[in-house]
Amino acid sequence: MTAVREISRNQAFGGQQLRLQHASETLQCEMTFGVFLPPKTQTSPVPVLYWLSGLTCNDENFAQKAGAQRLASELGIAVVCPDTSPRGTDLPGEHDSWDFGSGAGFYLNATQPHWAGHYNMYDYVSKELPAIVEANLPVTDQRSVSGHSMGGHGALMCALKDPDRYCSVSAFAPICHPSETPWGIKAFSHYLGEDRNSWREWDATQLVGCVDRQLPILIDQGTDDEFLGEELKPGSLEQACICTHHPLEVRMQEGYDHSYFFIASFINDHLRYHARALGLLK
């Protein structure tokens, strides 16, 4: 069993906000993740919402800024927040840009030799980390997944590539069509190489017709998001979902931007959405 070390523990809303560290086989480095354990874990295991963060974030942003613990505590949901890339690897070029490399793992499995030894964030967040969490913490194997921006893309990858592992999926301002937008093109070129056929399996808009099981998707998107037109393209995913009859609700939120203030404003709706799918709420 992978050893997990506690870095910090803060009581919050009757539960515990932890930072934990472990050696990752998938990423070949030490990784840190955050977890909120609601008070109910003192008596019985609870389901887990995995939260995948966006570019430049680490395991702490969501725990500090989203204000999710109050309702997660009431509902009895644990919230696990992985980091956004391998850390401490210091590959050449890894720290040169804010939108690529460290802090920008894009929740895929890299195939290019320079990156493939470490940049396997999809396998990490969808397989290795849940196994570690479920072996070490008072949680069940019921999982939901959500995320923001690059992490919204990550949540969609989890739900579309392996829908049987999750009870529900949602996203805030996700990158919906990365193979056609600048951040995605930059990341995919480096991690996956120039053959664009290999990009299809990491693009929600292209994957949505190829799933075994259709998990309904809930998306919140601010109308004043500075990245909406250039990087996020929820309209492309909407079109693809219409064509493939994949259930999707995109809620355009008037006046909201790309910040954590937007996430905090609507996180309770997402927690309740997942709680219903997890059987915690009617």
Add this chain to the structure above:
Amino acid sequence: MTAVREISRNQAFGGQQLRLQHASETLQCEMTFGVFLPPKTQTSPVPVLYWLSGLTCNDENFAQKAGAQRLASELGIAVVCPDTSPRGTDLPGEHDSWDFGSGAGFYLNATQPHWAGHYNMYDYVSKELPAIVEANLPVTDQRSVSGHSMGGHGALMCALKDPDRYCSVSAFAPICHPSETPWGIKAFSHYLGEDRNSWREWDATQLVGCVDRQLPILIDQGTDDEFLGEELKPGSLEQACICTHHPLEVRMQEGYDHSYFFIASFINDHLRYHARALGLLK
């Protein structure tokens, strides 16, 4: 009228989270403050809760980490967060310590020549800033005050030195007896000089018997706060309040520490406490 410039604006919980900048006469420098305006300000002015932050903080910590906007939005309270010291002044020695100088104004008016030109945070937060806020924003002159640690001390200073300006006061883990504890002694020695008689008027435990009007005090204090015994000393204030018949409730919160997770866990109780005093809630 003092000109106020907008640095940023984020929609949050149907209202607006702003950062504003202005020239401060009291501090002789440019200052930045944060304000949350609830949706009700679109139709009528609302009362203001002033939040005073602790050592090393600036105007942003509370807005990002406390999760106060959700309930402030519902109740119709604006929340103003000043910075914790003058900025951009670059006095010799000002940036040498995390617990003194920049980020550590201690909400007093300095008397020592080296500091007196700028370090007048008491007059700034209790007089100049409210005047600017009330002249420029859709708020009334009904004020409440709260804060954390050094800012809890600041909130107590506001309520004890000028109780007619505030409807209510509360604090999280305040420094209750700074003239007898290390952070306070260091700050007072520099800002006020070595004559300890001059320290009395900036020490809640010593001031509490000398007030014109007794505003009841609500304090939340974590039992696992790493600074409880050495720096905070709520027991000293409790004793003084008993002797002087000043109404005080100290709620010892089992297992909580000094972090923002503690503040976030109990901020709603404080918002409702102030809302009742401001006539917004029964």
